[in-house]
Amino acid sequence: MNGEIWVVVERKGDGVRRVCREALGRAAALGGRPVAVVLGGDVDEVAEAVAPYAQHVLAVAHPLLDDGLAETWAAVLGELVAARRPAAVLGGATTRCRGAFARLAAHLGCGYAADVTGLELAGNGRLSAVRPVLGGRAYATIEFRGPAPDLATLRPGAFPPAAAGPAGPIEHVTPATAAGISRARIAGRLPVESGPIDLAEADVVVAGGRGLRGPEGFRLVEDLAAAFGAAVGASRACVDAGWRDHSCQVGKSGRTVSPKLYVALGISGAVHHRMGMDSAKTVVAINTDPTAPFFKHADYGIVGDLFEVAPALAAEVRRTKGD
Amino acid sequence: MNIVVLVKQVPDPEARVTVNEGGGPDALQVEDRWVTSFFDEIALEKAxxxxxxxxxxxxALTAGGGKAVDALRRAIAFGADRAVQVDDPALGRTDALGIARVLAAAVGRLAPDLVLAGRAxxxxxxxxxxxxxxxxxxxxHVDEAVELDVAECCPGLRATRVADGAKEIIDVVLPALVTAQKGLAVPRVPQVxxxxxxxxxxIEKLDLGALGLxxxxxxxxxxxTGYHAPPSRPPVRMIAGPAPEAARxxxxxxxxxxxxxG
Known part of the structure; x- marks a missing residue:
């Protein structure tokens, strides 16, 4: 692709969310010039953290950008796009970026593909995107028309991350639009109850279902997740029963995950659940019930008592990783 | 407070989906079973x-012909006061941004204090x-709200959502748009x-001309421009034996x- 491909960078702690490195990797593979765009109140740390993965970094600092709200981010991105005319703008398919990209697309009148799992160069020099629809039971190809840039948010885990190279130069930009446009503001931030590893970007997810019989049974999931270094997920039944917070729910009415490995403990595997994890690379189903539908949609299956299999598996994983 | 709720009739999540060989724009075939979108019902209940x-x-507001009107009838069965359908042959040839333009124009005419919609x-x-x-x-706008109430800083609302592993409390000035995440409300089962x-x-009807579009x-x-089937998983490998052996x-x-x- 000729021209610049921008990637909107999101912070994670002191560093950069992995999906942003994945987007920078895809930008380079598409032949464009990968430019990282860092928005925030204080952007220096993140700009330096992302520089080895981009040819150029735009560090855009303004106190109002610190809130990370869609309205402000879209307004500032709109201003920068109009001035510098990139060929495409990419981001992670996160709550924050999806909100900002929806607004940016409407603001610019550009095409936007959300939560894409494929991104290629089309014959006309524009992008073409592939994204799951109907809970992943079909994939749609999207082609961009109308004005540039082409906009897309990338599903975490769908693309390999960029490798570090020589750090690109950091250019500081002061936006003109941010002042006076914020009619929403963050009044507070509270941590939520969840495991130490983020579900959306985890390489391994261990999820539990009704087969665990109660909130105490979830300790099996937590222990196995700790052994794998995995995030903890839950089926709808567990969330509806109050065993786990909704932020852990995987499925149609919860989160969508694409880990390298998904281990389902005591989850029957109803279509609603599979819609949230069908793009996982390898799936292991463990269930007491040999007729559980999950066994038709897994790579490996074990029929057995969860309260015996899960601890045995955790011990074996720890032994293997310790080798 | 006057509230517009955006509603959409969508294929039943359990409807059969097949993708024909060839993969063109008409390759997607979905069984003829429809429901009002899950998160839209949550938005409606909250309204x-x-x-x-x-x-x-x-x-309740929807854009489209055919089954679209069923989402409005569902909204009225829930208890909505009015139902507005934008229908025009041109809607079949547009995309998501076109539909957003249509909905925004209709909301502009209805001039509510708040718009609620499903998160997706x-x-x-x-x-x-x-x-x-x-x-x-x-x-x-605020995406993926799990709580929504009148803010102390009226005229406005206070929404709560989960993003980046944290609960964010967001105050927003009206008029505003908020999308509903699971947990915001539990949709009722309407009486027969x-x-x-x-x-x-x-059902009040509008066409493009009436909206100035x-x-x-x-x-x-x-x-x-096309559809293809998801990659299929090879058949499952079942692992037998007592727990320690199966785990190994x-x-x-x-x-x-x-x-x-590794």
Whole structure:
């Protein structure tokens, strides 16, 4: 692709969310010039953290950008796009970026593909995107028309991350639009109850279902997740029963995950659940019930008592990783 | 407080989906079973709860022909005061941004204090419409709210959502648009008598001309040019034996065959 491909960078702690490195990797593979765009109140740390993965970094600092709200981010991105005319703008398919990209697309009148799992160069020099629809039971190809840039948010885990190279130069930009446009503001931030590893970007997810019989049974999931270094997920039944917070729910009415490995403990595997994890690379189903539908949609299956299999598996994983 | 709720009729999540060989734009075949989108029903329920505490009217709005009107009848069965359908032959040729333009124009005419919508529709799951409609209206918006109440800093609302592993409390000035995440409300099961009444309820209709829009304004900028089936998983490998042995076999396969645990 000729021209610049921008990637909107999101912070994670002191560093950069992995999906942003994945987007920078895809930008380079598409032949464009990968430019990282860092928005925030204080952007220096993140700009330096992302520089080895981009040819150029735009560090855009303004106190109002610190809130990370869609309205402000879209307004500032709109201003920068109009001035510098990139060929495409990419981001992670996160709550924050999806909100900002929806607004940016409407603001610019550009095409936007959300939560894409494929991104290629089309014959006309524009992008073409592939994204799951109907809970992943079909994939749609999207082609961009109308004005540039082409906009897309990338599903975490769908693309390999960029490798570090020589750090690109950091250019500081002061936006003109941010002042006076914020009619929403963050009044507070509270941590939520969840495991130490983020579900959306985890390489391994261990999820539990009704087969665990109660909130105490979830300790099996937590222990196995700790052994794998995995995030903890839950089926709808567990969330509806109050065993786990909704932020852990995987499925149609919860989160969508694409880990390298998904281990389902005591989850029957109803279509609603599979819609949230069908793009996982390898799936292991463990269930007491040999007729559980999950066994038709897994790579490996074990029929057995969860309260015996899960601890045995955790011990074996720890032994293997310790080798 | 007057509230417009954006609603969409979508294929039943359990409807059979097949993708024909060839993969063109007509390759997708979905069984003819429809429901109102899951998150839209949550938005609708929340609108009705806000109406009972704050007064005002709840207006359901949809864009499209065919089954689209069923989402409006569902909304009336829930208890919505009015139902508005934008229908025009041009809607069949536009894209998500075109539909957002149509909805924004209709909301502009209805001039509510608040627009509620589901966080994503059950068919394309893009989560695009809420943010796009808010931008076109020039309103602030909050995505994926799990709580929504009148803010102390009236005239405004306080929403809570989960993003980046944290609960964010967001104050927003009205008019505003908020999208509903699971947990915001639990949709009711409408009574049969209300469902019967909704079948006969008046649906207000608008076309593009009435909204001051032209088909040219709705030319697609992101067009679906084809579909393909998801990659299929090879048949499952069942691992037998007592728990410690099965665990050892599985970990061996994960390491050597799936190249995990490296």
């Amino acid at each position: 009705l709860l806000l109406r009972s505490s704050l007064g005002g009217a709840v207006i 529709a059950g068919d394309d799951e893009a989560g695009f419409t809420g943010g796009a409609v808010a931008e076109l209206l020039g309103w602030p 008598t209300n469902v019967m009444k909704a079948m006969r309820a008046k 032209t088909p040219e304004r709705l030319a697609p900028v992101a067009a679906v 076999t599985l970990v061996g396969l994960l390491r050597d065959e799936a190249k995990l645990l």
